[in-house]
Amino acid sequence: xxxxxxxxxxxxxxxxxxxxxxxxxxxxxxxxxxxxxxxxxxxxxxxxxxxxxxxxxxxxxxxxxxxxxxxxxxxxxxxxxxxxxxxxxxxxxxxxxxxxxxxxxxxxxxxxxxxxxxxxxxxxxxxxxxxxxxxxxxxxxxxxxxxxxxxxxxxxxxxxxxxxxxxxxxxxxxxxxxxxxxxxxxxxxxxxxxxxxxxxxxxxxxxxxxxxxxxxxxxxxxxxxxxxxxxxxxxxxxxxxxxxxxxxxxxxxxxxxxxxxxxxxxxxxxxxxxxxxxxxxxxxxxxxxxxx
Amino acid sequence: xxxxxxxxxxxxxxxxxxxxxxxxxxxxxxxxxxxxxxxxxxxxxxxxxxxxxxxxxxxxxxxxxxxxxxxxxxxxxxxxxxxxxxxxxxxxxxxxxxxxxxxxxxxxxxxxxxxxxxxxxxxxxxxxxxxxxxxxxxxxxxxxxxxxxxxxxx
Numbered sequence: 001x002x003x004x005x006x007x008x009x010x011x012x013x014x015x016x017x018x019x020x021x022x023x024x025x026x027x028x029x030x031x032x033x034x035x036x037x038x039x040x041x042x043x044x045x046x047x048x049x050x051x052x053x054x055x056x057x058x059x060x061x062x063x064x065x066x067x068x069x070x071x072x073x074x075x076x077x078x079x080x081x082x083x084x085x086x087x088x089x090x091x092x093x094x095x096x097x098x099x100x101x102x103x104x105x106x107x108x109x110x111x112x113x114x115x116x117x118x119x120x121x122x123x124x125x126x127x128x129x130x131x132x133x134x135x136x137x138x139x140x141x142x143x144x145x146x147x148x149x150x151x152x153x154x155x156x157x158x159x160x161x162x163x164x165x166x167x168x169x170x171x172x173x174x175x176x177x178x179x180x181x182x183x184x185x186x187x188x189x190x191x192x193x194x195x196x197x198x199x200x201x202x203x204x205x206x207x208x209x210x211x212x213x214x215x216x217x218x219x220x221x222x223x224x225x226x227x228x229x230x231x232x233x234x235x236x237x238x239x240x241x242x243x244x245x246x247x248x249x250x251x252x253x254x255x256x257x258x259x260x261x262x263x264x265x266x267x268x269x270x271x272x273x274x275x276x277x278x279x280x281x282x283x284x285x286x287x288x289x290x291x292x
Numbered sequence: 293x294x295x296x297x298x299x300x301x302x303x304x305x306x307x308x309x310x311x312x313x314x315x316x317x318x319x320x321x322x323x324x325x326x327x328x329x330x331x332x333x334x335x336x337x338x339x340x341x342x343x344x345x346x347x348x349x350x351x352x353x354x355x356x357x358x359x360x361x362x363x364x365x366x367x368x369x370x371x372x373x374x375x376x377x378x379x380x381x382x383x384x385x386x387x388x389x390x391x392x393x394x395x396x397x398x399x400x401x402x403x404x405x406x407x408x409x410x411x412x413x414x415x416x417x418x419x420x421x422x423x424x425x426x427x428x429x430x431x432x433x434x435x436x437x438x439x440x441x442x443x444x445x446x
Contacts, residue, residue, distance in 0.1 A: 040319070041319060041322070108297075109297065109420050111302055111303055112302040112303065112304045112305075112420070112421075113302065113303035113304055114303075114304055114307060116307075135304060149297075152296035152297050152298075152416050152418050153297070153418070154297035154418050154419070154420050160419070161297075161418070161419055161420060162419065162420045162421060163298075163410075163419050163420065163421045163422040166305075166421040166422070166424055166426065167304075167305050167308045167309065167310050167421075167424060167425070167426060167427075168301055168302040168304050168305025168306075168308070168420075168421045168424050169302070169304070169305075169420060169421035170304075229316070229323075230322055230323075230324070231319065231321070231322040232322070233322075234319075234320060234321050234322040235320075235321055235322065235355035235356060235438075235441050235445075236321075236322045236324050236352070236353065236354045236355045236356075237315060237321045237322065237323050237324065237354065237355065237356050237357070237358065237434075237437065238323075238324050238325065238326075238327060238349055238352060238354040238356075238357045238358075239311060239312060239315060239323065239325075239326045239327070239357075239358050239359075239360070240326075240327045240328075240329060240345065240357055240358070240359040240360065240374065241326060241327070241328045241329070241359075241360050241362075242329055242330075242331055242359065242360065242361040242362060242367065242370055242371055242374065243301075243328055243329070243330055243331065243362055244294060244295045244300075244330070244331055244362055244363055244367065245330025245331050245332055246294065246331060246332060246333040247333065249294070249295065250294055250295055250331070250363075252328070252330070254328060259307070260303040260304075260306075260307060268328065268330040269330060271330070272330075273329065273330025273331065273332045273337065273341050274329065274330075274341055274344050275327040275328065275329040275341070275344055275345045275348050276327065276328050276329075277325045277326070277327050277348075278325060278326045278327075278328060279325055279326070280312050280316045280323060280325070280326060282326075283306060283307070283309060283312050283326050284307060284308075284309075284312065284313075285307070286303065286306070286307050287306075288303070288306040288328060289303050289306075290300065290301060290302050290303045290305070290306060292295045292300040292301075292302075292362075
C-alpha cells in the first residue's frame, strides 16, 4: 500500500518503480466499472411468434362448423362421428355453458384448453390464431359410472369445482364449451383410456381450428409479438417444470402439431421422462398438453 | 399420492404460465429455456432423471434454476432429488410446489421453497386451478433467485 497526503506544497517529485504505477493504473478501471450503471443487455432475438386473438361472444351447436359475426357454430353431428376415432370412447356429448350458468353438474374435469391453431410456421414461431372468450372443458366418466381420475376427482357442481380467473382456468365471463366423454369400463385407470378421451376432443377441436385458420388478420381483436430473447451478459436462468410421468392421469404430451393439441406430440412417459428443453415461445404456443 | 385437481396445471395454464412470462420479460436475466422433466413411478428412475437434469444444467452453464413441481407426495421425491443434483453443482435453486402439510423428503439445499397452497388448508381441495402458480409466486421466486445468484457471485 502506498499513501501520500499533502496539505500545502509547491513542487513535489515522486518516484516509484514502474511496476507499482502500472498496478495502480490497473486497479482504477475496475473500480469505476463497479460504480457505473450496468448497461442495457444486448438482446438477441432468436424467433418471433405472432399471436392473434379473435373474439367470440356466442357459441352454438348447429349443423355445420363456422365462425361468423363473433359466433362460433359447432356441428353437433361431430359428437357421433368422433366415436370412430377411438373405440375406447363410447359416448360423446357436446354442450355450451354460458357465463352465469355455472350451477350445473359436471363430471371430473380432465383438462381445460383454449382453441388455437397454427396458421404459419411450426409451434413456437410463425403465426397462431386463438379464440378469445371461449375455452374447452374436457370432462369424463367410464361406463361403470366411475370418474376418470386416479384420485381426487373434481366432479360436482361446476361453480364449486373450478377456481375461476386463475392462469389455468377461464374467467368467470368466458363461455365454456364442454366435451363430455364416456370411456370403456375400467379404462380410466390405464393410460389408453384418458388418451382416447383427449384424442376425441382434439379431433372435434380440429374442425373449429380449420375455420379459425381462415379468419382474416384485420378481424383480430388482439395481436402481439412474442420473442424468444437471449440477453447476453445477464445471469442465465433455467426454468424446470416437473410434470407427472407415472401413467394414466400423470402424463403430458410434448410438442403436438397444434397449440394445446394431442396429435403429433410425444408423451413425456414415452420420452423416458428425461429433461427436454422447450423455448419460452414453444411453451406459450401450447407445446405442453396436460393429460391430468 | 400424485397430481390432484387443485394442483394440476391445465393446458391453458401451460400456455399462460406466469412463471415463464415473468422470467422471460425480466431484463435482468437471460432465460435459457424451459426444461420439462417427467416424474417416473420408480424411485431408481426418479434419481436417474434427476441426475440427467443436473448434467443438463451443468452443461448449459446456468447461474440459477427455478423449479416447479406439479402434484405432491411421491412427486416430491424427484423434486428433492432435482434440487440436490443442482445444489451439489453449486447452482442456486428456488423451488415452487404445493407443500401443504410439508414435504415428504428434504435435503440441505431446499432452503427456498415457495408453497403454492392458496386455500390454506394444507390439503388437496379438489377445486381445479386453485393451488397453482400465480404471478405473485413467480415474482417472489425470481426475486429470491436473483438474491441467491448475487450472493454466489459475491
